[in-house]
Amino acid sequence: MEMLWFWLVSVMVAIYVVMDGFDFGAGILHLVVAKTNDERRQVLGAIGPLWDGNEVWLLAGGGSLFLAFPKVLASGFSGFYLAIWLVVWCLMLRGISIEFRSHLQDGLWRHFWDGTFAFSSVLLPILFGAALGNVLRGVPVDGTGYFEMALWTDFRIGSRPGILDWYTVLIGVFALVTVAAHGALFLAWKTGGAVHERSRAVALKLWGAVLVLWMVASYATAMVNPGIFHRLPQAPLGWVASMIFLAGLSLVFVGLKRERFLLAFLGSGAFILGLLAASAACLYPVMLKSTLDPQFDLTALNASVGDHGLRTGLAWWLIGFPIAIGYLAFLFHFNRGKVKAAGEGEGY
Amino acid sequence: MGDPLFWHRLQFGFTATYHYLFPQLTMGLALVIVVLKAMGLKTGEARYNDAARFWIKIFGINFAVGVVTGIPLEFQFGTNWAAFSRYSGGIIGQTLAMEGMFAFFLESSFLGLLVWGEKKLSPKGHFGAALALWIGSWLSGYFIIATNAFMQHPVGYTHAADGSLQLASFWAFLLNPWALGQYAHNMLASVVTAAFVVAAIGAYWTLKGIHPEQARLNLRAGTLMGLLFSVLVAFPTGDISGKLVAKYQPITLAAMEGRFESGPRANLTLVGQPNVAQRRIENPIQLPAVLSFIAYGSFSSNVKGLLEFPEDQWPQNIELLYYSFHIMAGLGTIMIAVMGLAALLLWKNRLDSAKPMLWVLMLAFPFPYIATAAGWAVAEFGRQPWLIYGLLRTLQGGSPTVNAGQTAFTTLGFAGIFVVLSVLWLFLIGREIAHGPVSHASKA
Numbered sequence: 200m201e202m203l204w205f206w207l208v209s210v211m212v213a214i215y216v217v218m219d220g221f222d223f224g225a226g227i228l229h230l231v232v233a234k235t236n237d238e239r240r241q242v243l244g245a246i247g248p249l250w251d252g253n254e255v256w257l258l259a260g261g262g263s264l265f266l267a268f269p270k271v272l273a274s275g276f277s278g279f280y281l282a283i284w285l286v287v288w289c290l291m292l293r294g295i296s297i298e299f300r301s302h303l304q305d306g307l308w309r310h311f312w313d314g315t316f317a318f319s320s321v322l323l324p325i326l327f328g329a330a331l332g333n334v335l336r337g338v339p340v341d342g343t344g345y346f347e348m349a350l351w352t353d354f355r356i357g358s359r360p361g362i363l364d365w366y367t368v369l370i371g372v373f374a375l376v377t378v379a380a381h382g383a384l385f386l387a388w389k390t391g392g393a394v395h396e397r398s399r400a401v402a403l404k405l406w407g408a409v410l411v412l413w414m415v416a417s418y419a420t421a422m423v424n425p426g427i428f429h430r431l432p433q434a435p436l437g438w439v440a441s442m443i444f445l446a447g448l449s450l451v452f453v454g455l456k457r458e459r460f461l462l463a464f465l466g467s468g469a470f471i472l473g474l475l476a477a478s479a480a481c482l483y484p485v486m487l488k489s490t491l492d493p494q495f496d497l498t499a500l501n502a503s504v505g506d507h508g509l510r511t512g513l514a515w516w517l518i519g520f521p522i523a524i525g526y527l528a529f530l531f532h533f534n535r536g537k538v539k540a541a542g543e544g545e546g547y
Numbered sequence: 548m549g550d551p552l553f554w555h556r557l558q559f560g561f562t563a564t565y566h567y568l569f570p571q572l573t574m575g576l577a578l579v580i581v582v583l584k585a586m587g588l589k590t591g592e593a594r595y596n597d598a599a600r601f602w603i604k605i606f607g608i609n610f611a612v613g614v615v616t617g618i619p620l621e622f623q624f625g626t627n628w629a630a631f632s633r634y635s636g637g638i639i640g641q642t643l644a645m646e647g648m649f650a651f652f653l654e655s656s657f658l659g660l661l662v663w664g665e666k667k668l669s670p671k672g673h674f675g676a677a678l679a680l681w682i683g684s685w686l687s688g689y690f691i692i693a694t695n696a697f698m699q700h701p702v703g704y705t706h707a708a709d710g711s712l713q714l715a716s717f718w719a720f721l722l723n724p725w726a727l728g729q730y731a732h733n734m735l736a737s738v739v740t741a742a743f744v745v746a747a748i749g750a751y752w753t754l755k756g757i758h759p760e761q762a763r764l765n766l767r768a769g770t771l772m773g774l775l776f777s778v779l780v781a782f783p784t785g786d787i788s789g790k791l792v793a794k795y796q797p798i799t800l801a802a803m804e805g806r807f808e809s810g811p812r813a814n815l816t817l818v819g820q821p822n823v824a825q826r827r828i829e830n831p832i833q834l835p836a837v838l839s840f841i842a843y844g845s846f847s848s849n850v851k852g853l854l855e856f857p858e859d860q861w862p863q864n865i866e867l868l869y870y871s872f873h874i875m876a877g878l879g880t881i882m883i884a885v886m887g888l889a890a891l892l893l894w895k896n897r898l899d900s901a902k903p904m905l906w907v908l909m910l911a912f913p914f915p916y917i918a919t920a921a922g923w924a925v926a927e928f929g930r931q932p933w934l935i936y937g938l939l940r941t942l943q944g945g946s947p948t949v950n951a952g953q954t955a956f957t958t959l960g961f962a963g964i965f966v967v968l969s970v971l972w973l974f975l976i977g978r979e980i981a982h983g984p985v986s987h988a989s990k991a
Binding site: 261273276507526529 | 612615630645651666714948971
């Protein structure tokens with residue numbers, strides 16, 4: 200049961216990254232791929248109906264972590280204290296930027312929100328990537344089950360690592376480029392005209408960068424956490440996850456080459472999902488690795504709640520999850536086709 | 548910077564109170580919109596849809612601010628209250644995760660359709676979107692109240708070997724009697740809020756002499772809903788809430804009333820000042836034996852005073868608790884009176900020209916906000932010194948690794964962000980009100 204919940208939480212977080220990832224990507228790129236007001240509204244029209252629901256995956260995933268592994272939530276959130284609030288403030292700024300922009304037909308007002316949208320969309324994936332970097336590298340959890348970390352120290356991975364060091368920043372940059380590339384494919388799929396053309400051109404370059412950074416990041420991960428990949432060959436789920444992200448990566452390039460942008464977008468979703476699932480498989484059962492002593496590791500086994508709570512949670516999860524997917528399918532169906540800029544007062 | 552716990556408490560109290568200003572309106576407004584859309588469908592009259600269109604715009608802005616101010620609350624469980632989360636996550640994690648799964652997905656999926664979808668959807672489809680937002684926001688409210696109710700009156704749990712709380716009975720936890728009573732009281736209060744806001748806009752347009760048809764419709768809808776729901780907030784739901792406090796938190800009841808001595812035929816204090824150092828209430832105006840009746844249903848019941856209980860179980864801030872409770876109850880009474888009078892004038896067909904009444908209606912909309920904030924202050928200060936009543940003291944709940952300076956820093960950060968949000972909110976809402984209702988015919 201603990202293993203199942205480890206995977207449920209991992210999958211929900213991974214779905215969050217895939218879903219909100221293209222919102223971030225749109226935010227990162229919109230100043231570049233969309234120049235005029237109508238083009239910007241095309242981008243906003245593409246993600247506007249979706250972003251809030253995408254963000255809910257973070258809350259639902261976090262809620263699931265809380266339900267099943269409260270010790271991990273308590274330790275991680277209080278340990279990453281300042282970084283968490285940076286994330287929250289950026290999420291607030293991003294939401295307001297999308298929702299408030301179209302209320303006024305004023306150039307300066309709109310430029311302002313375009314800027315805050317881009318700013319928060321760049322910072323968020325770097326911070327989320329750095330969070331993943333911390334999980335992969337390990338944090339100084341001690342016998343109390345808690346840890347304390349500065350936002351950064353000397354950017355080295357020594358006895359006193361900060362939340363940001365060269366490794367976690369590297370993972371952050373990898374995350375930034377990956378979601379930008381993911382978002383470029385989403386825009387290439389959902390828009391027409393100049394935005395489509397520019398997104399498509401930038402997607403090809405970004406996916407080249409993703410390939411390089413992926414290899415660098417993997418090598419760095421093996422350096423900071425030696426032995427992390429040793430578990431991969433023994434874990435069947437790790438194999439499945441690896442197949443998924445490799446297949447996804449090939450689909451991205453096939454899709455780009457054949458100008459099948461939905462295919463490429465689905466491929467990039469599979470790449471992100473598979474990569475995160477493979478990371479989870481490498482870590483399992485560890486959820487927060489202790490850099491002090493392996494006996495302080497917070498694992499799916501020693502940090503979970505009792506069996507009754509997990510079973511109860513599973514019972515309603517099995518009802519709630521298909522409903523959530525159903526809403527998603529409905530939204531994509533309702534907003535199908537290429538997005539046009541909405542008329543004034545009629546959309547994002 | 549002193550005590551981290553002080554800052555943790557201030558931050559949660561401040562961010563939660565600010566956040567709730569927005570859902571408090573949107574939850575009630577969702578019902579108003581459903582009613583207006585239903586009337587529009589039933590009668591086919593354009594004025595109902597015109598009114599709904601205006602309120603959907605107000606709803607959209609408030610909902611967006613509600614969403615972004617709600618995110619920090621979810622995170623504070625882990626960041627500021629790590630020990631509490633470790634101890635009780637096995638229970639309250641259930642409702643918080645369910646809120647995401649069953650309420651937030653529903654709301655977020657249909658919000659865009661409600662706000663932007665009137666032309667794209669059929670009238671029935673748009674009504675459906677309104678219905679989805681109403682159901683979603685009221686579900687969300689239930690999961691949060693059930694979480695709070697566990698902290699007020701824990702049920703359905705057992706202790707694990709390591710001392711933390713584990714779920715024993717899901718249904719006992721979800722259908723906590725405290726949750727049912729508090730939910731009804733709280734949700735009806737959110738409808739009162741919406742009704743006062745609707746009536747205030749109606750009164751404003753009437754006094755200005757603009758949008759006459761819409762002014763009349765809003766005035767009528769706000770007054771009728773306002774009267775009905777403000778009565779329901781007091782009776783039966785306020786009454787039920789009071790009896791729950793009397794039954795499960797008798798110390799809190801004594802502190803709310805500033806009552807130190809025990810005894811039968813307990814008086815209800817209408818006005819007065821508690822003097823905790825001297826253990827008495829000063830300058831009271833009281834109704835004899837009414838507190839006994841309200842708390843236990845009989846004039847002769849014994850209502851215990853604070854002196855009956857060990858002092859380390861008293862709420863720490865008895866004065867604030869006392870004043871919050873009396874503000875809430877006093878405003879609740881005034882709101883019934885205001886809406887009663889307005890309804891009377893409406894019935895006599897004189898409301899549209901009754902200027903003093905229109906002024907009162909226009910200016911009374913903050914009352915439900917103040918009363919609700921005060922009501923939540925009663926619930927939360929009344930729960931002290933416990934974080935989970937009888938199980939975990941507030942002193943034991945904070946994050947051991949977070950210091951006062953960090954929390955002071957983020958609290959000030961929130962203060963700044965909320966100032967900016969308030970300005971933006973005022974500006975955008977002001978524009979919509981100045982813009983007024985737009986009918987589709989005039990727009991095309």
